[in-house]
Amino acid sequence: MMNNSKVLYTARTHTSGGREAGVARSSDGHLDVRLSTPGTPGTGTNPEQLFAAGWSACFESAIAIVAQKKRIKIEGDVTLDAEVDLNFSNEDGYSLTARLNVGIPGVDRQVAQSLVDEAHQICPYSKATRGNIDVSIRLI
Structure with missing residues (x-):
């Protein structure tokens, strides 16, 4: 962190399963997404x-x-x-x-x-x- 700066916001996420078949969720519940590898038939981002x-x-x-x-x-x-x-x-x-x-x-x-x-x-x-x-x- 730079000198004289203050943290305005901290994003917190928990991800498991990686890009192949994972999920990512934010601590506040606003983000809850499935993950999949680009170019595959997976249903996630x-x-x-x-x-x-x-x-x-x-x-x-x-x-x-x-x-x-x-x-x-x-x-x-x-x-x-x-x-x-x-x-x-x-x-x-x-x-x-x-x-x-x-x-x-x-x-x-x-x-x-x-x-x-x-x-x-x-x-x-x-x-x-x-x-x-x-x-x-x-x-x-």
């Missing part, structure tokens, strides 16, 4: 989908924070289409790559791009992945 959903929700909130700080009114809902790839290579093993496609309605394209750029600097998911995985963020 997978870690990559959960990561994509979490990152896109966090990124949207970061855009809202930046827009509020700059007093920019966004007409309509910001949208994010997140894609997270699970990759494998013989040299490096497993890795992730990600793409975020961001839509910001009713805002000049140059202003919208500045919101995306600044959001990428403050979003905790963006900070956690910076320099660790290949990420592409595109304004659509």
Whole structure:
């Protein structure tokens, strides 16, 4: 944890069975999902989908924070289409790559791009992945 910071929230989950046929539940009961391996006929979600959903929700909130700080009114809902790839290579093993496609309605394209750029600097998911995985963020 960084100096001078305080914990605002702690997410607590319990997972068993892994991605093959597991379950993940949060301590407050709000999250209760079955897990399955990507590309199989399993009925559950997978870690990559959960990561994509979490990152896109966090990124949207970061855009809202930046827009509020700059007093920019966004007409309509910001949208994010997140894609997270699970990759494998013989040299490096497993890795992730990600793409975020961001839509910001009713805002000049140059202003919208500045919101995306600044959001990428403050979003905790963006900070956690910076320099660790290949990420592409595109304004659509």
